[in-house]
């Protein structure tokens with residue numbers, strides 16, 4: 001297997017079914033995708049286009065209905081693949097009664113770090129996401145943005161080679177958004193492979209090397225951001241064919 | 254291993270910080286203290302004590318069974334509906350470790366609360382109060398006896414052909430039930446003999462006794478008189494019975510000849526010297542009682558058995574939660590718990606003779622399967638023995654502990670691990 005290809009999807013389809021196993025929606029429909037080592041790959045598309053579903057199949061959280069998903073050339077559920085992965089879900093789900101520090105310590109433990117290593121790594125990450133002041137408060141009481149930072153830090157706790165970010169900037173204020181973008185760039189500069197989804201085309205344009213645009217579960221376009229010519233937004237609207245809320249989202253941010 | 258302890262301590266932290274552990278502790282201790290005042294027995298000291306032991310610890314065990322089952326079904330299914338499970342599943346952790354850690358944490362919580370309740374019991378009890386081994390005669394199992402009876406029945410030329418065509422399984426089950434309640438008739442001046450397996454230590458000690466309950470064919474009260482003789486190796490004990498039918502009597506044995514105590518087998522004979530024949534069920538109505546250790550040890554063994562019962566419930570709940578949504582898992586678990594409690598009595602009340610109706614037969618078949626499957630849960634409760642000061646035997650404890658705390662949880666955790674990543678809330 002080519003070590004350079006970190007994520008590879010071949011003819012992947014996901015059909016959700018109802019209780020009687022009748023197909024309800026083809027969330028992903030015949031997707032081919034490969035992400036190379038060291039790349040920042042953006043998965044873009046309107047709401048319900050299948051971005052999160054694709055990510056969940058890449059992580060082994062969902063079984064594809066058809067096709068093949070490989071992470072580091074292995075099944076995403078293999079321990080060795082999972083050991084090299086960091087994941088930030090769409091929303092920041094937390095154990096509300098744990099403090100920020102305990103949360104990071106917990107995930108450090110799950111990544112196989114010893115108590116000492118975990119404590120060191122936790123301190124580093126708390127400083128990185130600027131949560132040192134509130135490190136000993138229960139995350140149940142955190143604001144959306146604070147929770148997002150904890151979630152981001154816990155994705156990084158095991159020093160992953162591959163970072164999967166589902167809407168990393170959702171819920172963040174403009175300053176924090178900028179910080180997260182810079183962080184992503186810095187991580188990429190250090191050789192980390194990053195797969196992210198975003199609504200905000202400007203964000204994707206800033207940080208991604210390559211993007212793929214999904215619509216109704218199908219790839220409608222794929223290319224290097226640098227080679228697009230015009231703005232990503234024009235490109236996107238041309239491919240997806242409607243302004244939808246992307247303009248609105250950009251406008252609001 | 255590291256991940257195991259992290260998940261384990263996360264569960265404990267959750268229980269402590271959500272105050273659910275504290276609530277369980279308070280409720281259990283309060284119940285332990287209050288129960289003896291709520292259940293007043295038949296007036297005798299032993300009667301009320303037995304009742305208090307039974308209902309106080311029994312109440313706590315029931316409370317723990319229900320609340321742990323609820324937490325167990327939620328421990329994976331709840332995480333999933335809070336969408337946190339995915340955060341664990343993408344980490345390099347074996348899924349079976351996740352299941353086992355959650356099971357272990359919940360069982361530890363239950364064990365802790367139960368320990369507090371047991372401590373209350375220990376504080377108000379005389380821990381050195383002696384308990385006794387209650388031995389039953391060595392007999393073929395009811396099943397073996399049924400097989401022998403079946404063969405005799407089939408080879409008997411007088412058996413009607415129609416009867417011979419009956420389904421073998423049904424006949425065997427019927428015969429096994431009969432074997433359990435089979436009466437042995439002892440005519441005047443005749444002798445009945447039963448063998449027991451005794452440990453040498455308890456045979457050496459003084460304080461052997463025999464517990465008997467006689468009946469007769471007419472269901473009326475009648476005098477019973479007889480002589481008991483017990484032989485272990487070269488030693489002899491004797492006792493005399495003077496009682497009425499239907500009543501349980503305990504006859505102390507007096508040693509009449511010292512000798513070697515070997516071979517581990519005790520031979521008990523009963524000679525009927527009364528005026529008429531008497532009957533008893535050897536599998537139910539005759540026991541050899543020999544001295545065992547004190548109530549304190551028995552309490553500890555009962556504790557272990559109760560923890561074993563909680564373990565299998567927890568393991569079952571976690572397993573259900575791994576494969577089903579939380580409400581469905583909880584519902585299934587509670588139905589299973591009720592079925593496990595009820596199915597034995599349903600089976601007892603609807604014997605095979607009623608299997609003529611096809612629908613009844615199907616229902617009975619399902620109930621029987623359920624009873625069989627849930628037997629380890631329903632048959633475990635050791636409080637009966639504890640309250641009667643009957644020794645809970647060590648090997649029995651060992652067996653249930655390995656089955657319910659090691660093997661069953663391992664198998665259920667394995668199944669949970671297979672189901673866990675295949676059902677993720679998106």
Ligand SMILES: Nc1ncnc2c1ncn2[C@@H]1O[C@H](COP(=O)(O)OP(=O)(O)OP(=O)(O)O)[C@@H](O)[C@H]1O
Nearest residue numbers: 016025027045046047048049050051052053054679
């Ligand atoms: N568990 C599920 N059961 C049924 N349908 C689902 C499930 N998860 C997603 N879907 C459907 O699959 C489609 C794709 O959803 P998905 O969450 O992947 O979109 P998305 O691109 O991430 O959208 P958004 O930008 O809003 O996050 C949608 O039509 C959605 O309704």
Ligand SMILES: [Mg+2]
Nearest residue numbers: 051052053090
């Ligand atoms: Mg999404």
